[in-house]
Amino acid sequence: SLSERLTNIFDRFSGRGKLSREDVEAGLREVRMALLEADVNFKVAKAFVESIRERAVGSEVLESLSPGQQIVKIVNEELVRLLGGEQRRLRYSPQPPTVVLLLGLQGCGKTTTAAKLALAVRRDGHRPMLVAADTYRPAAVQQLAKLGKDNQLPVTLPQGGMLPPELCAVGVAEAKRLNCDVVILDTAGRLQIDEKMLDELKEIRKRVDVGETLMVVDAMTGQEAVNVATAFDAAVSIDGVILTKLDGDARGGAALSMRQALGKPIIYCGVGEKPADLEPFAPDRMASRILG
Amino acid sequence: VMLRRDLDDEFYDDLLEVLVGADTGMGVAETFVSALRLRVKTERISTAEQALAGLKAEMLEALNSRDRRLSLDQSPSVVVVVGVNGSGKTTTLGKLAHRLKEEGRSVVIAAADTFRAAAIDQMKVWAERSGTLVVTHQLGADAGAVVFDAIASAQARGAEVVLVDTAGRLHTKSNLMVELAKVRRVVERATGAPPQETLLVIEAPTGMNAIAQAHAFHEAMPLTGIVLTKLDGTSRGGTIWAIESELNVPVKLVGLGEGIDDLNVFDPAAYLDALFA
Ligand SMILES: Nc1nc2c(ncn2[C@@H]2O[C@H](COP(=O)(O)OP(=O)(O)OP(=O)(O)O)[C@@H](O)[C@H]2O)c(=O)[nH]1
Ligand SMILES: Nc1nc2c(ncn2[C@@H]2O[C@H](COP(=O)(O)OP(=O)(O)OP(=O)(O)O)[C@@H](O)[C@H]2O)c(=O)[nH]1
Ligand SMILES: [Mg+2]
Ligand SMILES: [Mg+2]
Numbered sequence: 001s002l003s004e005r006l007t008n009i010f011d012r013f014s015g016r017g018k019l020s021r022e023d024v025e026a027g028l029r030e031v032r033m034a035l036l037e038a039d040v041n042f043k044v045a046k047a048f049v050e051s052i053r054e055r056a057v058g059s060e061v062l063e064s065l066s067p068g069q070q071i072v073k074i075v076n077e078e079l080v081r082l083l084g085g086e087q088r089r090l091r092y093s094p095q096p097p098t099v100v101l102l103l104g105l106q107g108c109g110k111t112t113t114a115a116k117l118a119l120a121v122r123r124d125g126h127r128p129m130l131v132a133a134d135t136y137r138p139a140a141v142q143q144l145a146k147l148g149k150d151n152q153l154p155v156t157l158p159q160g161g162m163l164p165p166e167l168c169a170v171g172v173a174e175a176k177r178l179n180c181d182v183v184i185l186d187t188a189g190r191l192q193i194d195e196k197m198l199d200e201l202k203e204i205r206k207r208v209d210v211g212e213t214l215m216v217v218d219a220m221t222g223q224e225a226v227n228v229a230t231a232f233d234a235a236v237s238i239d240g241v242i243l244t245k246l247d248g249d250a251r252g253g254a255a256l257s258m259r260q261a262l263g264k265p266i267i268y269c270g271v272g273e274k275p276a277d278l279e280p281f282a283p284d285r286m287a288s289r290i291l292g
Numbered sequence: 293v294m295l296r297r298d299l300d301d302e303f304y305d306d307l308l309e310v311l312v313g314a315d316t317g318m319g320v321a322e323t324f325v326s327a328l329r330l331r332v333k334t335e336r337i338s339t340a341e342q343a344l345a346g347l348k349a350e351m352l353e354a355l356n357s358r359d360r361r362l363s364l365d366q367s368p369s370v371v372v373v374v375g376v377n378g379s380g381k382t383t384t385l386g387k388l389a390h391r392l393k394e395e396g397r398s399v400v401i402a403a404a405d406t407f408r409a410a411a412i413d414q415m416k417v418w419a420e421r422s423g424t425l426v427v428t429h430q431l432g433a434d435a436g437a438v439v440f441d442a443i444a445s446a447q448a449r450g451a452e453v454v455l456v457d458t459a460g461r462l463h464t465k466s467n468l469m470v471e472l473a474k475v476r477r478v479v480e481r482a483t484g485a486p487p488q489e490t491l492l493v494i495e496a497p498t499g500m501n502a503i504a505q506a507h508a509f510h511e512a513m514p515l516t517g518i519v520l521t522k523l524d525g526t527s528r529g530g531t532i533w534a535i536e537s538e539l540n541v542p543v544k545l546v547g548l549g550e551g552i553d554d555l556n557v558f559d560p561a562a563y564l565d566a567l568f569a
């Protein structure tokens with residue numbers, strides 16, 4: 001762990017009395033290593049260390065009896081501050097229905113999360129409608145239909161050769177007809193460099209009044225998290241992030257990278273494959289997870 | 293990205309950033325960069341172009357030293373795909389069935405993900421697209437039973453290859469990992485040998501956790517190869533350096549898209565070109 005590694009480093013220096021700035025540099029290098037091991041983006045990790053440097057070379061560390069622990073404390077506090085900030089749940093629109101657009105790379109958990117989100121809003125006293133707007137992936141529609149059926153959730157299915165933007169509009173109309181006040185749009189996984197698929201997202205937002213555009217991200221995502229997030233954000237302006245598969249042991253540094261790149265909050269965490277496995281994001285728990 | 297510049301400290305720092313940015317991890321990146329620094333000194337390399345060419349040549353030699361062929365000479369050969377959720381197993385199997393059929397082989401698919409919603413439907417679509425027989429049971433059935441039936445089916449019709457799809461599972465879930473050993477035993481009982489190929493499917497966008505995944509899956513069910521998917525994205529899957537050296541399990545196939553033809557044999561030169569693009 002970071003705290004053990006820092007203790008080892010500073011124990012070597014402790015014989016000489018007070019720590020010097022150079023000694024702290026060695027500690028800061030360990031912090032950077034720990035962040036990179038946790039999949040925090042290279043540039044984000046560098047900037048993070050810069051941001052804590054002044055405090056790290058201050059008296060609170062240099063004159064501490066356990067400087068290693070003090071640095072860990074500073075890192076943890078700064079991580080919590082960066083990850084937390086604007087903490088919120090789903091934003092319901094003043095004029096129903098609230099339309100939630102889920103997007104992200106292939107396989108990150110959008111379809112599963114759509115069902116989880118529907119159950120979460122129902123627990124909040126709302127009436128969700130799911131829209132199976134992935135017309136590409138084999139059996140994607142069946143997947144959402146099954147999740148809907150198993151959990152008594154209405155699902156709008158594609159009709160005829162309907163393309164996703166039109167299908168989303170139909171889903172919203174259907175929701176209004178059935179008095180559902182939250183519409184969750186499940187879309188196909190796509191690469192952030194696929195212009196045609198980015199255009200599809202833009203088209204959906206033209207056809208439908210989207211309240212929340214949420215990017216679904218796999219917690220084990222590595223260095224490209226920043227590029228992926230900024231490209232999607234440039235195309236359709238992301239309102240928030242849902243981090244999935246946090247029931248694994250990925251350190252989740254992508255969370256920090258995303259937060260820095262987008263300036264938008266992580267709203268929910270997927271913590272399993274079942275529809276109930278969705279939790280609100282907890283910055284303090286995420287911070288200690290990233291630190292390892 | 294790295295050319296036409298001086299061989300100064302900034303060059304080596306930028307090289308570190310390229311490698312780490314490709315998810316090699318700092319350890320692997322520093323090993324390559326310090327080896328390059330030494331080489332530049334001892335061979336008196338004077339330009340960034342030459343240094344980079346030298347590094348690429350060294351990396352290519354390391355990658356080329358491994359046998360990356362699929363072994364499919366049993367009767368039938370059983371190929372099992374395993375990996376964490378969403379990495380691309382089912383899609384990869386569909387592409388592989390197509391590829392093997394094009395090579396003139398007869399294939400049977402075992403739709404042994406009996407857990408996830410519409411997983412069987414998804415495998416059936418790929419089976420249809422590749423013109424392959426697929427053996428299915430119902431949702432919730434025993435995965436081992438599907439595998440057993442698929443092998444029996446293959447043996448009955450003299451099919452050469454059985455491709456087994458499994459449910460995604462996080463390597464931290466020990467009860468799910470234990471299930472893999474069961475699949476292996478079923479294959480052993482049905483054919484007299486363990487699966488000829490056990491392929492771990494990891495996706496390029498995954499960071500350092502891919503290394504932990506590889507270790508855990510290898511322990512649960514000895515791997516014979518890796519499939520690296522989603523290389524058509526911007527992630528470079530640099531974790532394969534650590535995985536190959538730590539486990540001695542080679543990357544055999546790469547996924548380059550969502551279409552049936554988007555599966556290639558791993559090409560080290562192409563991989564390195566993309567890494568340093
Ligand atoms: N363990 C775990 N598995 C998850 C979680 N969220 C999703 N999954 C699994 O991840 C896999 C992919 O989930 P999907 O919902 O199909 O992902 P997707 O983003 O809709 O995939 P595409 O539509 O192909 O882009 C499935 O096996 C899910 O059960 C999670 O929080 N934890
Ligand atoms: N761009 C791209 N997408 C891919 C590739 N391989 C798979 N995918 C996509 O990734 C998503 C997940 O693929 P699946 O085959 O369902 O993954 P899986 O491992 O079987 O998922 P689970 O069974 O739920 O664990 C789908 O949207 C696929 O189309 C690839 O090489 N490139
Ligand atoms: Mg989906
Ligand atoms: Mg699958």
